[in-house]
Amino acid sequence: MNQAACRIFDAQRTGLLRVAYRMLGSLADAEDIVQDAFLRWGLVDHAQIAVPAAFLRRIVTRLCLDHLKSARVQRESYIGPWLPEPAVEEDLAEDVTLPLLLALERLSPLERAAFLLHDVFGESFAEVALILDRNEAACRQLVLRARTHVRDARPRFPINHHQGKAIANAFFEASQKGDMAQLSALLARDVQFHADGGGKRPAVARVLHGAAEFLRAQAALARLRRAPSELLRVTTINGLPGFITREPDGLLQTTALLIEEGRIRAVYVTRNPDKLRHLH
Structure with a gap:
């Protein structure tokens, strides 16, 4: 050629x-x-x-x-639940x-x-x-x-990236501290939680629906956590505010947040290592 x-x-x-x-x-x-x-x-x-x-x-x-x-x-x-591989870009178009x-x-x-x-x-x-x-x-x-x-x-409200990153930071801090009251204040009542481990890493085996179910799962995780996650970067993941962490097992994880009217409507966590190789 x-x-x-x-x-x-x-x-x-x-x-x-x-x-x-x-x-x-x-x-x-x-x-x-x-x-x-x-x-x-x-x-x-x-x-x-x-x-x-x-x-x-x-x-x-x-x-x-x-x-x-x-x-x-x-x-x-x-x-378990399937999520697309996370596309991490600061200027990713919000079309998809x-x-x-x-x-x-x-x-x-x-x-x-x-x-x-x-x-x-x-x-x-x-x-x-x-x-x-x-x-x-x-x-x-x-x-x-x-x-x-x-x-x-389709997003019903424009994504405010400054507000989104602030909420992503607050969500990370509350989840690390196991502060259920602070987490609850961030969530919409009908929040959904998706975790994709692909059978390669532990993850919730189904989509969780509602703030009460999500908070119970988070409380259980907080009790089991033996070491903190390391926050590597607050960024945009598939057009949504989110962050990349290194977990206690040494592997990466991405968390993306769907935020509407200042509350988190959905949480998307990708743990399957096959989907995170490109982030290294």
């Missing part, structure tokens, strides 16, 4: 990773998909490609659709937050692709139809069905 073709691909690499990650929920798989797309890009006649960005996005989307067919089978045997990524998991691969391409990445229905090898009317229906499923997962 000549240098000009490599430069064209490198200019699109970050955008292609964003497409693949949002399709798959796995940074490692997204990187594999983009590398596969790079190899395929080397086999085409670049002079015949009018719009390289659209052509490459088409390749990546189709590779992701093929991958999702096998990933769905693997996901069915996953131990953790709740929306989880909602996308409930869609068919085609619905997911159509929704992301049109509503998130701004592709026309004509381009979506070309990418998915469907007619425009069918793609409109895919997007409409997807919107119905993900409507409630």
